[in-house]
Amino acid sequence: MLPRPTSHSKALGPGVAGPELAVATSAVLDRPPQPGAHLPLSGAAPCAVDPSSLNDPRQHTKYPYVTGTSVLAVKYKDGVLLGCDTLGAYGSTKRYKSTQRLYRVNDKCVVAAGGEISDFQHISNLLDELTTDDYRIDDGIQLTPQQVYSYLCRVMYNRRNKMDPLWNSLVVGGVQPDGSQFLGMVGMIGTHYTDSHVTTGFANQLARPLFRERQRDDMSEEEALNLLYDAMRVCYYRDKVSINKFQVAKVTTAGGVSISEPFALDMRWDYKMFSNPTKWAVGAW
Amino acid sequence: MHSSRGASHAEAPPSTGTTIVACTYKGGVVLGADGRVSIGNYIMNRASNKIAPLAEYIFLCRSGSAPDTQVISDNVKHYLDQISAESGEEPSVEMAANLVKLINYNNKDHLVGAMLIAGWDRHGGGQVYGAPIGGTLVKEKWAIDGSGSTYIWGYCDNEYRDDMTREEAEKWVAEAIALAMTRDSSSGGSIRLITLDGTGAHHKYIRGDEVQQFVGDLPFPAAPPASLPLQGGAAGSMVVG
Numbered sequence: 001m002l003p004r005p006t007s008h009s010k011a012l013g014p015g016v017a018g019p020e021l022a023v024a025t026s027a028v029l030d031r032p033p034q035p036g037a038h039l040p041l042s043g044a045a046p047c048a049v050d051p052s053s054l055n056d057p058r059q060h061t062k063y064p065y066v067t068g069t070s071v072l073a074v075k076y077k078d079g080v081l082l083g084c085d086t087l088g089a090y091g092s093t094k095r096y097k098s099t100q101r102l103y104r105v106n107d108k109c110v111v112a113a114g115g116e117i118s119d120f121q122h123i124s125n126l127l128d129e130l131t132t133d134d135y136r137i138d139d140g141i142q143l144t145p146q147q148v149y150s151y152l153c154r155v156m157y158n159r160r161n162k163m164d165p166l167w168n169s170l171v172v173g174g175v176q177p178d179g180s181q182f183l184g185m186v187g188m189i190g191t192h193y194t195d196s197h198v199t200t201g202f203a204n205q206l207a208r209p210l211f212r213e214r215q216r217d218d219m220s221e222e223e224a225l226n227l228l229y230d231a232m233r234v235c236y237y238r239d240k241v242s243i244n245k246f247q248v249a250k251v252t253t254a255g256g257v258s259i260s261e262p263f264a265l266d267m268r269w270d271y272k273m274f275s276n277p278t279k280w281a282v283g284a285w
Numbered sequence: 286m287h288s289s290r291g292a293s294h295a296e297a298p299p300s301t302g303t304t305i306v307a308c309t310y311k312g313g314v315v316l317g318a319d320g321r322v323s324i325g326n327y328i329m330n331r332a333s334n335k336i337a338p339l340a341e342y343i344f345l346c347r348s349g350s351a352p353d354t355q356v357i358s359d360n361v362k363h364y365l366d367q368i369s370a371e372s373g374e375e376p377s378v379e380m381a382a383n384l385v386k387l388i389n390y391n392n393k394d395h396l397v398g399a400m401l402i403a404g405w406d407r408h409g410g411g412q413v414y415g416a417p418i419g420g421t422l423v424k425e426k427w428a429i430d431g432s433g434s435t436y437i438w439g440y441c442d443n444e445y446r447d448d449m450t451r452e453e454a455e456k457w458v459a460e461a462i463a464l465a466m467t468r469d470s471s472s473g474g475s476i477r478l479i480t481l482d483g484t485g486a487h488h489k490y491i492r493g494d495e496v497q498q499f500v501g502d503l504p505f506p507a508a509p510p511a512s513l514p515l516q517g518g519a520a521g522s523m524v525v526g
Binding site for chain 2: 089092093094095097098202225226229237238239240241242243244245248250258259260261262263264265266267269270271273274275276277278
């Protein structure tokens with residue numbers, strides 16, 4: 001159960017407590033490390049008991065506990081906009097009302113997530129490790145959104161193959177070095193695609209029709225924001241696990257990444273039919 | 286992608302997730318309900334009316350399966366109509382409550398309806414009865430039910446007083462429902478109140494954007510932000526104030 005340093009081995013993938021390279025050196029071959037309950041060889045999370053030392057070799061798909069709902073994202077003239085609410089729900093309980101589901105990778109890329117918050121925090125840690133490597137190498141090159149997207153595809157698909165998924169729907173948005181906008185989605189089983197507008201969760205049903213009708217790659221920021229607001233309003237009206245408290249991340253070539261303070265949207269409750277729905281139809285609700 | 290592995294929209298029956306509250310006060314009763322009807326995670330109706338009239342001064346708050354409670358309400362209303370036509374007298378709240386219980390109890394295996402019956406009659410004044418799933422009937426000073434009720438037992442136990450005035454009782458009911466709505470996803474939307482005191486049935490409607498908000502919520506603005514309110518220092522922190 002002692003914490004083992006987990007490497008970010010490019011050969012073995014993240015979170016593996018093994019040698020940095022897949023090929024063992026002579027020192028390792030002379031005295032190969034033996035696994036024990038407190039000193040697992042591979043697949044180790046720090047402070048985790050080696051699963052093979054428990055007498056249960058089965059893997060179980062996990063269940064989500066604290067979850068985030070929809071993510072909405074659109075390309076526009078200057079870059080991309082990503083929006084989501086700040087709710088971390090515990091089943092049906094609106095438990096945490098200030099969770100930020102947008103993660104700034106670097107000044108050209110943002111990742112947003114729906115699904116299990118703890119898994120998103122883990123993914124944010126992995127991305128942080130990559131960004132820190134970039135910083136240490138100090139060659140002026142940083143991860144592009146396309147690269148972050150490809151990396152996350154592999155992480156999600158690999159976990160899916162181990163029957164131990166990271167229970168998230170991820171949206172990767174940003175601007176590429178050539179100035180073009182990037183927007184992609186990666187699901188919990190590794191399904192992925194890129195498009196001009198991308199949604200997860202309920203927004204697939206509710207926001208996508210609005211985006212299909214109104215989104216254009218060359219739309220102005222004001223148009224894009226209003227489209228996002230209209231879509232976020234519908235998600236609040238019709239998704240029961242949501243709150244009227246949103247954050248929007250903006251990524252532009254000129255301005256880098258900015259993530260807004262949480263804000264509320266105006267909602268329409270002034271319909272006359274709402275105040276007395278049973279007036280013309282007794283028994284209706 | 287959905288967080289719940291349970292029923293998808295196609296499979297889930299419509300349910301009034303709901304918070305319903307009723308209480309007696311000095312002079313009558315106040316009934317209250319939220320307005321949300323959901324199928325799975327989809328909000329089918331965000332401003333529904335869950336308080337059904339059974340007689341002129343007797344009302345029913347509905348929670349549980351939406352169609353089950355509708356049918357029970359329609360049937361009891363019909364029976365009360367017949368009874369008062371035969372007897373020439375206004376039906377009593379106790380009679381209405383017992384009819385609801387009979388239907389719940391005799392169809393115990395099939396119905397999922399948790400209801401509150403509250404009303405005012407000349408003999409007993411304001412009365413509240415709880416009729417949970419299964420067919421129990423309990424006369425109480427105040428009653429709550431629905432999925433959101435779990436969040437407000439503490440509030441209700443702590444804040445209820447015998448002999449409140451009408452204003453105090455209405456405030457107690459509205460605040461209880463607002464507190465439930467802020468934490469229960471299955472409750473939300475608008476709040477409806479009905480006060481019965483022998484002079485009539487007084488309806489009050491609190492719009493969704495006028496409902497009391499609490500710490501962690503933001504007030505409903507009149508218009509969307511003119512420009513994005515930017516954070517200072519956009520590093521990836523998880524919790525924001």
